[in-house]
Amino acid sequence: DTGVSQDPRHKITKRGQNVTFRCDPISEHNRLYWYRQTLGQGPEFLTYFQNEAQLEKSRLLSDRFSAERPKGSFSTLEIQRTEQGDSAMYLCASSRQTVLQETQYFGPGTRLLVL
Amino acid sequence: KQEVTQIPAALSVPEGENLVLNCSFTDSAIYNLQWFRQDPGKGLTSLLLIQSSQREQTSGRLNASLDKSSGRSTLYIAASQPGDSATYLCATTNAGKSTFGDGTTLTVKP
Numbered sequence: 057d058t059g060v061s062q063d064p065r066h067k068i069t070k071r072g073q074n075v076t077f078r079c080d081p082i083s084e085h086n087r088l089y090w091y092r093q094t095l096g097q098g099p100e101f102l103t104y105f106q107n108e109a110q111l112e113k114s115r116l117l118s119d120r121f122s123a124e125r126p127k128g129s130f131s132t133l134e135i136q137r138t139e140q141g142d143s144a145m146y147l148c149a150s151s152r153q154t155v156l157q158e159t160q161y162f163g164p165g166t167r168l169l170v171l
Numbered sequence: 172k173q174e175v176t177q178i179p180a181a182l183s184v185p186e187g188e189n190l191v192l193n194c195s196f197t198d199s200a201i202y203n204l205q206w207f208r209q210d211p212g213k214g215l216t217s218l219l220l221i222q223s224s225q226r227e228q229t230s231g232r233l234n235a236s237l238d239k240s241s242g243r244s245t246l247y248i249a250a251s252q253p254g255d256s257a258t259y260l261c262a263t264t265n266a267g268k269s270t271f272g273d274g275t276t277l278t279v280k281p
Binding site: 087098100104111112158159161162163164165 | 202
């Protein structure tokens with residue numbers, strides 16, 4: 057059990073470019089979550105998957121954002137036509153849904169800076 | 172819409188002191204409540220999870236309580252140490268969606 061990993065850890069891009077982030081959850085975790093966090097704030101929910109199905113998507117997520125989890129394992133988050141307001145830490149978490157509890161385990165995050 | 176509030180935003184205590192961090196939420200229809208620790212520039216580390224049917228959970232020097240009817244949770248840290256310095260966040264979860272507070276930044280002075 058190697059924990060949740062995210063790649064890249066840091067990304068600097070110019071406004072208008074597209075970026076893609078990857079998250080590898082803990083193996084056998086069926087749920088995967090994406091959050092966005094800005095300085096001094098708690099993480100904001102973006103979307104989550106149960107296996108390969110995207111079950112909920114925040115209204116905060118504009119149509120420039122898309123997430124996939126094609127085989128129910130790793131997930132990608134793509135931001136098209138980036139804006140300076142997209143600069144934030146993007147966090148991924150995974151959990152195994154059980155009757156008793158559902159602890160979320162977070163990755164180290166991808167810090168995005170849009171110039 | 173769930174709202175989670177953590178007060179105070181920052182707290183500074185001398186080493187060895189016992190302390191309580193507060194978390195309040197507006198919608199009591201939660202599946203669970205989780206407390207996390209976040210070090211600067213890092214991801215979140217889970218500390219304790221309390222199911223909606225539970226009243227408290229303990230792990231080492233940490234004890235978390237949950238009162239759904241009043242929409243409150245507390246995290247008690249006993250005998251604080253400088254290594255406890257971090258931001259502590261609480262989050263409620265319902266239907267797969269988690270709502271976080273903005274955290275309390277704790278500084279434990281040697």
